[in-house]
Amino acid sequence: MTKYLEMMEQAAQYMQEAKPRLSGPSDIANFMRPLFLDAKQESFYVLLVSAKNDLLDFQCVTVGLVDRSHIHAREVFRRAIIRNACRIMLSHNHPSGDPTPSAPDIECTRNLVNAGKIIGIDVVDHVVIGFKTPERHRDYLSFREENLL
Numbered sequence: 001m002t003k004y005l006e007m008m009e010q011a012a013q014y015m016q017e018a019k020p021r022l023s024g025p026s027d028i029a030n031f032m033r034p035l036f037l038d039a040k041q042e043s044f045y046v047l048l049v050s051a052k053n054d055l056l057d058f059q060c061v062t063v064g065l066v067d068r069s070h071i072h073a074r075e076v077f078r079r080a081i082i083r084n085a086c087r088i089m090l091s092h093n094h095p096s097g098d099p100t101p102s103a104p105d106i107e108c109t110r111n112l113v114n115a116g117k118i119i120g121i122d123v124v125d126h127v128v129i130g131f132k133t134p135e136r137h138r139d140y141l142s143f144r145e146e147n148l149l
Helices: 002-018 025-036 073-082 103-119
Strands: 043-049 055-063 087-093 122-129 140-142
Touching: 025 043, 025 087, 025 122, 025 140, 043 073, 055 073, 073 087, 073 103, 087 103, 103 122
Parallel strands: 087 122
Antiparallel strands: 043 055, 043 087, 122 140
16 A cells, blocks of 8 residues: 555656646556556546646546446546546556456446536546557557547
8 A cells, every 4th residue: 555655646746747748548558557557456547637638637536346446427527627627538457457448448438428528528538558468569458549439
């Protein structure tokens, strides 16, 4: 738990100093990867971004089981509404290492996209982090790149 808190503090400090711009899925993966290092459970994060995709804030919405997390729109959008974010990005890990989204991942993301449309907050992308393998050259999958949004 101490290691996790240290990583969260480092990420928050980096965010305050650098205000990273998350221009694409590789930027999201690069930012999120250290937070998922050695994770044994799925964790689901929401990243709040400006209209220019500058990172404003991020939050772990839920930590689930080995193979799933329960996500609800109210938790995903709460901080975005409070912070007046006009866009969000989503990310979660697959401890199995395979970033391929499950049917529930796809359904949940589509529900969040629809909820965002209703309240006026765009869901820019959902990036699932896994592991590289000889057959898989990237350790992440982007819902936007795969036309799953």
